Amino acid sequence: MKTSHDDTLLIHSGRAPAHFGGMVNTPPCRASTLLVDSYADWKAARANANPYGHYARFGTATTRSFEALLAELEGAYDAQVFPSGLAACTHAMLAFLSPGDHILITDNVYGPTRAFADQVLSKMGVQVEYFCPLEGANIAKRFRSTTRALYLESPGSQTFEVVDVPALAQVAHAFGAWVLMDNTWATPLYFKPFQHGVDVSIHAATKYLVGHSDAILGAVTTNQRAWSRLQAHAQALGQTAGPDDIYMATRGLRTLSVRLQRHQATALMLAERLQAHSAVEAVLHPALSSSSGHAFWKRDFLGASGLFGVVLQPVPAGAQALEKFFDQLTLFGIGLSWGGYESLALPIDTPSRSVTPWPYQGPLLRLHAGLEDPEALWADLTNALSVYCDTKALAL
Numbered sequence: 001m002k003t004s005h006d007d008t009l010l011i012h013s014g015r016a017p018a019h020f021g022g023m024v025n026t027p028p029c030r031a032s033t034l035l036v037d038s039y040a041d042w043k044a045a046r047a048n049a050n051p052y053g054h055y056a057r058f059g060t061a062t063t064r065s066f067e068a069l070l071a072e073l074e075g076a077y078d079a080q081v082f083p084s085g086l087a088a089c090t091h092a093m094l095a096f097l098s099p100g101d102h103i104l105i106t107d108n109v110y111g112p113t114r115a116f117a118d119q120v121l122s123k124m125g126v127q128v129e130y131f132c133p134l135e136g137a138n139i140a141k142r143f144r145s146t147t148r149a150l151y152l153e154s155p156g157s158q159t160f161e162v163v164d165v166p167a168l169a170q171v172a173h174a175f176g177a178w179v180l181m182d183n184t185w186a187t188p189l190y191f192k193p194f195q196h197g198v199d200v201s202i203h204a205a206t207k208y209l210v211g212h213s214d215a216i217l218g219a220v221t222t223n224q225r226a227w228s229r230l231q232a233h234a235q236a237l238g239q240t241a242g243p244d245d246i247y248m249a250t251r252g253l254r255t256l257s258v259r260l261q262r263h264q265a266t267a268l269m270l271a272e273r274l275q276a277h278s279a280v281e282a283v284l285h286p287a288l289s290s291s292s293g294h295a296f297w298k299r300d301f302l303g304a305s306g307l308f309g310v311v312l313q314p315v316p317a318g319a320q321a322l323e324k325f326f327d328q329l330t331l332f333g334i335g336l337s338w339g340g341y342e343s344l345a346l347p348i349d350t351p352s353r354s355v356t357p358w359p360y361q362g363p364l365l366r367l368h369a370g371l372e373d374p375e376a377l378w379a380d381l382t383n384a385l386s387v388y389c390d391t392k393a394l395a396l
């Protein structure tokens with residue numbers, strides 16, 4: 001379980017009421033120009049480590065509140081906002097790669113990150129190679145003299161394999177490569193990337209940090225060694241985000257711990273019951289002992305969030321049965337994203353992977369357990385599952 005120290009940080013870090021007329025929350029600051037008082041102050045501002053820092057594109061009090069809170073919570077050196085989670089993923093990679101470099105990417109990576117690697121990194125002359133998420137320290141044989149980065153996502157947000165982060169990071173560092181990890185699923189509360197050898201941690205803040213499905217935002221945190229490179233790259237490419245979205249993310253973060261406890265408990269209850277249901281072929285949830293990489297989850301993670309996968313038993317009516325299942329659901333919405341207060345269900349047509357076998361026969365769904373009454377969610381699922389199974393009779 002996460003530490004109680006985190007609970008206090010979540011409430012007290014990243015705000016300074018005395019600077020804002022006593023307001024508990026740092027308000028959304030709207031700014032472009034930031035004025036100085038005198039020529040001497042201007043000269044002093046320009047002499048900072050970042051001579052262009054005195055401009056709102058590089059952040060305001062709103063930005064710094066969020067970045068400071070996130071960095072402190074995750075045990076990072078510092079944090080940088082990006083306009084979306086995907087921008088955080090892509091810019092983190094770009095900051096550490098040059099033409100001719102080789103990158104190893106986990107095969108269970110978020111689809112759009114994979115598309116970026118295949119379409120943009122490849123065109124830039126970066127060699128992209130995928131590896132099986134369960135490969136562990138054997139990955140050493142894939143490293144080349146040009147391997148500059150190892151990109152992890154654990155668990156993968158479609159198929160939920162957990163990787164051996166410390167073992168992989170140790171190999172990467174022995175070869176002088178940076179270790180980047182998408183930590184969106186666990187959030188800074190349930191996985192501490194910098195304690196396990198990660199150099200650069202990436203968040204789709206859109207998900208649990210914002211937590212209410214009302215903003216798109218990304219963030220990257222790094223250790224001290226990686227910071228200047230990440231920050232210089234983000235600034236060179238003009239990366240920033242608007243005050244309202246950042247404000248919403250800071251607001252969301254304050255309640256992350258209590259929300260996650262409930263997401264975790266409900267998801268685990270649903271996952272365990274689904275695993276025992278005759279219509280289910282497999283449940284892909286890192287906290288279940290049957291799930292790929294469960295031992296790594298148990299060793300390294302402090303909790304589990306509310307997102308997991310379910311493979312249904314194949315039925316003769318196939319696509320028609322799946323359609324009936326989804327249309328029968330009343331509490332689970334059908335839609336992209338996750339991490340908000342509401343429950344979601346999504347068909348995953350084919351998990352996008354190129355080197356990892358897929359051992360299941362039936363259709364894969366992704367569920368997000370929201371904050372509704374857990375028993376009501378279970379009733380909604382069992383009702384839809386019985387309709388799914390009834391189509392067996394239909395098809396015969």
Ligand SMILES: *Cc1c(COP(=O)(O)O)cnc(C)c1O
Nearest residue numbers: 084085086110157184204206217
């Ligand atoms: C959603 C998601 C992203 C992208 O976030 P956006 O804010 O939608 O761009 C990146 N990584 C993971 C694991 C995600 O689930």
